Amino acid sequence: MAHVEALRCRECGRIYEIAPIYTCEWCFGPLEVAYDHDAIRASISRETVAAGPATIWRYADLLPVDAPSGEATLPVGWTPLVRADHLAAELGLGELWIKDDTRNPTNAFKDRVVAVALAKALEFGIKTLACASTGNLANAVAAHAARAGLRSYVFIPADLEAAKIVTTSVYGGNVIAIDGTYDDVNRLCAEIVSERPWGFANVNLRPFYAEGSKTLAFETAEQLGWEAPDHVVVPVGSGSLLTKIRKGFDELCDVGLLDSARVRVSGAQAAGCAPVANAFAAGTDVVTPVKADTIAKSLAIGNPADGPFAIDAVRETGGGFAAVSESEIVEGIRLLARTEGIFGETAAGVTIATLRRLTEEGVVRRDERVVAYVTGHGLKTLDPLASEVGPTATIAPTLEAFVEAFPESQEA
Secondary structure (H helix, E strand, O other): OOOEEEEEEOOOOOEEOOOOOOEOOOOOOEEEEEEOHHHHHHHOOHHHHHOOOOOHHHHHHHOOOOOOOHHHOOOOOOOOEEEOHHHHHHHOOOEEEEEEHHHOOOOEOHHHHHHHHHHHHHHHOOOEEEEEOOOHHHHHHHHHHHHHOOEEEEEEEOOOOHHHHHHHHOOOOEEEEEOOOHHHHHHHHHHHHOOOOOEEOOOOOHHHHHHHHHHHHHHHHHHOOOOOOOEEEEEOOOOHHHHHHHHHHHHHHHOOOOOOOOOEEEEEEEOOEOHHHHHHHHOOOOOOOOOOOOOOHHHOOOOOOOHHHHHHHHHHHOOOEEEEOHHHHHHHHHHHHHHHOOOEOHHHHHHHHHHHHHHHOOOOOOOOEEEEEEOEEHHHOOHHHOOOOOOOOOOOOOHHHHHHHOHHHHOO
């Protein structure tokens, strides 16, 4: 870990030792990992990356922990980057790619951040992995803890989608449903972390956990032949994913793996929980908390910790924000599935609907190489589609009935 220098406050710049801590004692700002990029530059190359495993650990030199033993972990990352020509044509774009993170072990990008948090927890000697979650993180923490032989406690809002509760509980850990919002859940976990020697992935392990999101940028650049896209569209809950994807592209330049990374970054939120998009539209970086009310529960964070940083990233890169309606979200899910055969959850619907909106507004341009991040599988959020899709027809079991219902089927 010679390439990791310390933890640094993102607000005041104060330095802290590497430990399971997450806030600055001086200004209460969030801590993040500081790297020695000169040391990394001397040890990494496109060839060394290519020689690594087909997981996030091919980028171990750019992460805050050594690659763990394969026996204790699930294989995470190196998910497909899919050329989306049909969707591009529908939207009027020239070159569009979908980064399909539904292919991870628990079918969401959260496997990336949990893999890093788990590796750091094992390094610290932590025996219990925990989290506050809107669903996907709960799945990942329960699964990865089970694989590593750790205890797990995951805390979720009680009104979470049933599929996400099932796909968390099946791993045998402790699932605690809270009668309140995600922000209520998060506050409770912040209290518990001071009372238990546990590793909360998105609390006291957050500086390390968040770094796993950078691997989405790393893979995107490598899969594009070590070139950066012109524009990326990222779903926004806490705002951490967006800021870390931006950071990932910048770091690839810092260590010499990319020649340039002038990537425009845009954010996607649901109108029913859009505190970051609202602040961006108002021209401020003050994010006013809201009470979430949206089918996109994985993004339903009313008081996003990284909201101001996400706004800065979007403004600095010349991107945009959109807050899309519930009907637009459902249409976004269906549009992606219909054009590219990729079934994304409601957060994916938010991303595709935002991509459509920003394209119509001219924020995303036809001459750009665009990447949209699909961060979770649609089987986790079936309820919003239940009244929207179903059998094309119900017929008697005869050829005559089929031909009558589908006369066009007799054509070539």
